[in-house]
Amino acid sequence: MNVEHLKLFVRLASSQSISMAGQELGLSPAVASSHINKLEESLGVRLVHRTTRKVSITAEGRAFLPYAEEVLASVEAAKGAVGVGHSNPTGTLRVTAPASFGRMHLIPAMNGFMQRYPELNIEFRFSDSIIDMVEGGFDVAIRAAELKDSSLVARKLAPDRRIVVASPAYLNQFGAPEKPQDLVNHQCINLIGLDNWTFKTNEGVVSVKTSGRLRCDNGDAMRDATTGGLGISINSIWSVYKQLKSGELLEILQDYPLAMEANIWAVYPSSRLIALKVRAFIDYFSEYYGQPAYWENELNDVNPS
Structure with a gap:
């Protein structure tokens, strides 16, 4: 079984186009089609449905795909283990991440990352939707959500x-809530579908159903609306640390922390061996963000304990 044929099949499963998959690997459409034919002949099954308009993966192809990905990951890890290419990752690393986090905390770090790994190409897809890694052909996903x-x-x-944050202008006009239950009397800006805010109190966990005239499907839009004085919202520190530092936003209800334990995760498909390019990416950003993360440190510098 030819490793290059497997690479092509994995790319084809993502792009749904033989010519596009071949182009990414420097192959003509005719050569790419020939490689897929040879892979199917070696396995004795049809992996791809071909029509004049498009291609799609067969049931056998979908069953074969995770094994092909694991073989490729093992080959790359094995090369790194014996020093092939001086253990430097090569090829293309495909990463998906939340749109706001990607723009704020991935892109600014890419100059240093790409200088450290000059033979590695990066392909980002920023989306606030949870994307299927295997179906999308991604190597790494950045997640700021519950892992299921x-x-x-x-x-x-x-x-x-x-x-929980609000602008000084909003608080001057409407006052600050003193306890979570007071939020029912305020304009709250919610991400669509996340109307219940849960807090830790001395009496236990308290859930408040909030409402307001404005709802958003994007964290940047919600933050900017809050900065503009349109209401109160829940935001991640990594999203609002600059506004907190400048005084454009103020933290409220500090005595009632939110009952959520969230983290930023790097997620990759389960495999006995982690691909060298994936390890390089995760190690770099773990070091880059630091412990505690740099966005927390910037706030600590402004408000030392």
């Missing part, structure tokens, strides 16, 4: 502490 897929391996990169 047991077939994935996760490594914590940084805490994702979340707080």
Whole structure:
């Protein structure tokens, strides 16, 4: 079984296009099609449905895909273990991440990362939706949500502490809530579908159903609306630390922490061996964010304990 044929099949499963998958590997459409034919002949099954308009993966192809990915990951890890290419990762690393976090805390770090690994190409997809890693052909996913897929391996990169914030203009006009229950009398800006805010109190956990005239499906938009005085919102420290530092936003209800334990995770498909490029990415960003994360440190410098 040819490793290059496996690479092509994995890319094809993601792109749903033989010509596009071949182009990414420097192959003409004719050569790419020939490689897929040879892989199917070696296995004795049809992996791809071909029509004049598109291609799709067969049931056998979907069953074969995770094994092909594991073989490729093992080959890359084995090369690194014996010093092939001086143990430097090569090829293309495909990463998916939440849009806001990606723009704020991945892109600014890429100059240093790409200088450290000059033979590695990076392909990002930023989306606030949870994307299927295997189906999308991604090597790493950055997640700031509850992890439910047991077939994935996760490594914590940084805490994702979340707080309740409002602008000075809003608080001057409407006052600050003194306890969580007071939020029912305020304009609250929610991410769509997340209307219940849960707090830790001396009496136990308290859940408040909040409401307001504005709802958003994007964290950046919610933060900016809050900064503009349109209401109160829950935000991650990594999203609002600059506004907190400048005084554009203020933390409120500090005596009632939110009842959520969130973290920033790097997630990758389960495999006996982790690919060298995946390890390089995770190690770099774990070091880059630091312990505690740099966004927490910036606030500590402003408000030392």
